[in-house]
Amino acid sequence: MSTLSANPIGAAGAGTAGSTPTIGVEEEFVLADPGTGAPFLGNTAVAAAARRCGAELQLELSRCQIETATPVCTTLTDLGNQLRRTRAQVAAAASAVGVAVLATGVPPFGPPPTSITALPRYQRRIEHFGLLGEQVICGCHVHVGLDDRDLAVQVSNHLRPWLPVLLALTANSPVFAGRDTGYASWRHVLWSRWPSAGPPPYFRSAQHYDTVVADMLDNEVILDTAMVYWDVRLSAHLPTLEVRVSDVPATVEETVLLAALVRALVTTALGAVHSGQQAPVLDPALLRAAYWRAARDGVNGYALDTGSGHLISAREATARLVDHVRPALERTGDYRTVRCAVECVLGAGNGAVRQRRILRAGSRADLLHMLTCTTTDTCASAEELGRDTADRS
Template sequence: MNEPDVAVDEALPAPRPMPHGLDPDGLTVGVEEEFLLVNARTRRVASQAPSVLAAAADRLPGLRPELTRFQLEVATATCRTAEELHRQLRTARGTLTAVAREHGLRLAATGSPVLGRVTPPPLTDHPRYEALIGQYGALADALSLCGYHVHVGMPGREYAVQVSNHLRPWLPVLLAISANSPFWDERDTGHASWRYLLWSRWPSAGPPPRFASPAHYDSAVRTLLHTGAALDAGMTYWDIRLSAVHPTIEVRVCDAPATVDEALLLALLTRALVATALAATEPAPAIPQHALRAALWRSARDGLEGMGVDAVEREVLPMRELTQRLVEHARPALEATGDLAVCTELLDAVLRRNSGAARQRRAFCRRQRLTDVVDLLTAQTAGATALT
């Protein structure tokens, strides 16, 4: 029998203590990065992913196709240290950049395309993607979007549900730090993360509910499947979900980060939040879905440079202040892993030089040319520039 939904003010049981021998400071982490391909001459998105995939398959483990032929995805192996993850992120971007160049292309880490026609998208040849069009129609027009997914190893599904509940308040802050998609359809959308808002139109997307147990989580997924809101479990597009393939929790709220350093920062902050959640002794705060969605919209609009919402207290505050609250919240976990110094340095750099979205707009404002935005993106992706 399905479990009833949990009311927002209903008390959940206290978190279960971590199993004996689990080291919360040694949690594994891995990421999935999505990229766009652009023509090196025109800077428009290029539907040549199959060629790049074929050429790079033997050089880069974890490389795979995405929903459209504009996109590629690469997954790191399971990592335990910041140094290991950083090395894999750099290797993946470097290899893909080199292969793309061999095909007259460039690699762009951005949440949304800047130049070129993207609707309807050129779907990757797969029956599942054809079924998406049949079931969801024009919703599929927004498939040419790139996100960043962080996987953190879990000792069990009960702990993963506990972590999901505790991470919900921090989703708006992670989104703001990653915001990197202000342009769509060759114009400025007025939002720092247009990707997030487009993706949230899917009926199985957005912030996850507050779950009482793994059975409650499974019941919610069955509802998505039964109603047709999802074709399969892989279409559980919540911002946090229990992986159906790996023993991990997957945090999916972020735009594709512009640089390797930003990708590393987001992964380390996410792992620290997960470790903090596992160490919690009190139930997660009860945040109504409407309040959390409002906070996420504000982050998607303002990004890192504007105002944000403390989803627990319902306060509107500068997002920069909320990022500092996140670091303080996760400080014990960051100290335990030795990641506090590197996270502080990387976050300070982003705060000083501004978010990916702000940098895109700054590049455009210099000469009012979208090609300059693409040039910035491809240079940042390849590591040819710092956070400028």
């Protein structure tokens, strides 16, 4: 995880009903040749270019990936501004070494050759898991401040039914190796092969959580706690609950929408826990099927309702999510913003819809151009970043 601020991401916690937790976001990006779209195996050069401008980027498993992180945020406006800044910083650093940065869940024109970043923990991972580790997938991780671990695992239980809806809403990886995969989120399909990935188990307590993680370590299902890849997990080094079900969204606005919904889900769950409501214990097969449907259909098509086990439209599933968290959104003054953002995504399509639309109507070059533009569409230019850095120095 990168640190773009002196403040750790999501550090301020919340544990009382009605309180508003802080939020922070990490985003992973594909580095690509701006002419061909081929993955560019040079994340160390991009990170070095960013460092010269005063920004810190995190190296990921593949050398064609880079990661950013916002500082702690309290409002959606602040988060949006920070995301625009971090995306502009990574784009400026990539441009300095002649590279494009793409907000997409998988390389659209891959797969890359062997491309593991030369860090000991990554090399050890490849030795243990083989070719499984040579995938390139880019996600978005939302940290919500929550410093009570027993409370956090109860919140995690309440979040489980809604995770497929978040995946569908932010799906942004339909194209791989120049072809439509048939899935809105091919990243999820690749990611689900890891033995520690997917929805978190239903936990009785933080001690139960720690016991499960310890067993995974003993059995070498994971090699360290950073390999707890559940879509909701307790941060190993921060007082946060981390939700990591999403592809990296196509735009800043879609990332803000994701973060708003995640925080509202956490706040709603906190209220349920404090009022004594038990989270539903879902059939694992049903939840897995709901994930598959979300990854396949995205916002166009169907969703599997985890309560009834019946198919409903993806739009109806999204509407139910917004209704579920509406009181939390209204308390923070974010309901109107979220409702408009959801209407925009459902009307114009999310990243997966736009990628498919361009690929069918245009060419690979058109898709590459679109991805390059939407990644930083509302972000500051390199010149503006320079002026801002000078103003703060």
